[in-house]
Amino acid sequence: MLRHAIRGLRNSRRWISSKNFTSRVGVERAVARESVDCVVIGAGVVGIAVARELALKGREVVVIEFASTFGTGTSSRNSEVIHAGIYYPRNSLKAIFCARGRELLYKYCSEHEVPHKQIGKLIVATRSSEVPKLNDLMIRGNENGVDGLRMLEGFEAMEMEPELQCVRALLSPASGIVDTHSLMLSLVGEAENHRTTFCYNTAVIGGHLEGDHICLHISESKDLENWDRRFPLHPEVILMAKLVVNSAGLSAPALAKRFDGLNSTVIPASHYARGCYFVLSKMKTPPFKHLIYPIPEDGGLGVHVTLDLDGQIKFGPDVEWINGADDISSFLNKFDYSVCAKRVERFYPEIRKYYPNLKDDSLEPGYAGIRPKLSGAQQSAVDFVIQGEDIHGVPGLVNLFGIESPGLTSSMAIAEHIVARYLR
Numbered sequence: 001m002l003r004h005a006i007r008g009l010r011n012s013r014r015w016i017s018s019k020n021f022t023s024r025v026g027v028e029r030a031v032a033r034e035s036v037d038c039v040v041i042g043a044g045v046v047g048i049a050v051a052r053e054l055a056l057k058g059r060e061v062v063v064i065e066f067a068s069t070f071g072t073g074t075s076s077r078n079s080e081v082i083h084a085g086i087y088y089p090r091n092s093l094k095a096i097f098c099a100r101g102r103e104l105l106y107k108y109c110s111e112h113e114v115p116h117k118q119i120g121k122l123i124v125a126t127r128s129s130e131v132p133k134l135n136d137l138m139i140r141g142n143e144n145g146v147d148g149l150r151m152l153e154g155f156e157a158m159e160m161e162p163e164l165q166c167v168r169a170l171l172s173p174a175s176g177i178v179d180t181h182s183l184m185l186s187l188v189g190e191a192e193n194h195r196t197t198f199c200y201n202t203a204v205i206g207g208h209l210e211g212d213h214i215c216l217h218i219s220e221s222k223d224l225e226n227w228d229r230r231f232p233l234h235p236e237v238i239l240m241a242k243l244v245v246n247s248a249g250l251s252a253p254a255l256a257k258r259f260d261g262l263n264s265t266v267i268p269a270s271h272y273a274r275g276c277y278f279v280l281s282k283m284k285t286p287p288f289k290h291l292i293y294p295i296p297e298d299g300g301l302g303v304h305v306t307l308d309l310d311g312q313i314k315f316g317p318d319v320e321w322i323n324g325a326d327d328i329s330s331f332l333n334k335f336d337y338s339v340c341a342k343r344v345e346r347f348y349p350e351i352r353k354y355y356p357n358l359k360d361d362s363l364e365p366g367y368a369g370i371r372p373k374l375s376g377a378q379q380s381a382v383d384f385v386i387q388g389e390d391i392h393g394v395p396g397l398v399n400l401f402g403i404e405s406p407g408l409t410s411s412m413a414i415a416e417h418i419v420a421r422y423l424r
């Protein structure tokens with residue numbers, strides 16, 4: 001069925017030949033092959049943005065997505081904040097793509113009627129010992145070219161936000177919020193209108209090199225769900241492409257390790273940090289109009305206030321390092337996304353540092369997301385990693401690793417970069 005689905009993508013595509021695989025009962029079976037122009041693995045916001053950009057350049061694109069629709073991974077489990085680009089080291093990919101991505105995102109959302117709002121953000125120091133860190137953020141933001149940053153005295157910020165408690169605040173007018181689902185829906189629609197095919201319920205289970213090129217092993221997702229791990233997985237189709245973009249999010253490094261012939265020493269170690277959100281029970285008027293962020297903590301930006309476009313307030317995400325996730329679990333995306341209600345006990349004191357009037361029992365469990373990190377607890381943050389032939393020696397393969405925050409903001413800039421740098 002899968003073979004027919006992929007074969008039916010475009011009549012012009014041709015079967016090339018077949019490769020033999022030995023099945024679990026020792027029988028050799030031929031696996032059909034298909035050839036396409038570009039393959040994107042993963043229909044999260046980054047993969048979708050990449051597919052759209054390739055399609056707008058006139059390329060035929062196939063997106064292979066494990067889930068039954070787009071955007072069910074980290075892309076629907078985040079704060080939906082359009083970041084200004086304050087936090088990241090100067091000239092890092094995060095700083096460059098965040099600034100460019102923000103610009104592209106605001107323009108795209110305005111032109112395509114994607115709900116968004118440039119509501120601005122206050123990063124707050126709640127005690128004087130935090131003021132030097134706030135000053136450092138202002139310097140870094142200015143170095144990164146973030147427009148309009150302004151240091152406010154506590155009383156000025158508290159005039160803007162009467163429920164806020166702080167001694168000083170950094171105002172970032174460029175920050176905003178976006179309806180991520182509407183954004184992805186719009187990008188998918190545009191990509192589809194330009195010869196992109198999305199194959200849902202379909203997984204890349206590995207690959208091998210032939211000559212210099214990578215051949216992807218494709219299977220139906222249900223084969224992975226039923227996999228007992230005692231036998232190797234076998235593909236139903238082999239897909240050959242001139243350009244393959246591995247945008248599999250949390251699974252990207254584990255998937256790259258399944259590409260036979262790719263030098264595994266170039267694949268960075270993976271770390272994962274869960275972030276939970278708690279939602280403020282309905283209030284007649286939301287207590288804040290701006291995004292409110294504390295000083296960043298190890299592994300995250302601190303339990304902050306995010307508003308959605310309906311005025312619903314949520315707090316989060318916290319940082320919980322996940323230990324012992326092996327390659328198979330991350331390849332199969334076997335992560336726990338439940339929100340343990342008990343974690344709320346840590347939220348109240350954190351939030352009350354800047355929102356002292358937060359009422360008891362006003363927080364309800366929301367949702368959780370998992371950060372695809374390349375550094376662990378107590379280690380310095382690592383930049384996005386985008387690897388092409390220059391790094392791993394395989395022409396036409398681009399691996400995206402560690403696309404954590406600000407990946408949503410950066411998505412269209414990452415897409416622009418991949419097309420400019422790797423499309424031949």
Ligand SMILES: Cc1cc2nc3c(=O)[nH]c(=O)nc-3n(C[C@H](O)[C@H](O)[C@H](O)COP(=O)(O)OP(=O)(O)OC[C@H]3O[C@@H](n4cnc5c(N)ncnc54)[C@H](O)[C@@H]3O)c2cc1C
Nearest residue numbers: 042044045046066073074075078079081204249407408409
């Ligand atoms: C808690 C949290 C808060 C965040 N807040 C923000 C924010 O406010 N602003 C911001 O800019 N960024 C934020 N981010 C970061 C942002 O959400 C991510 O950078 C972005 O969503 C990553 O998108 P992606 O497409 O790379 O990955 P994903 O959305 O995870 O998509 C990867 C896709 O690949 C698919 N896939 C995996 N393996 C396979 C396979 N073998 N075959 C086929 N398909 C496969 C998955 O099913 C998935 O759909 C946050 C992240 C987290 C965790």
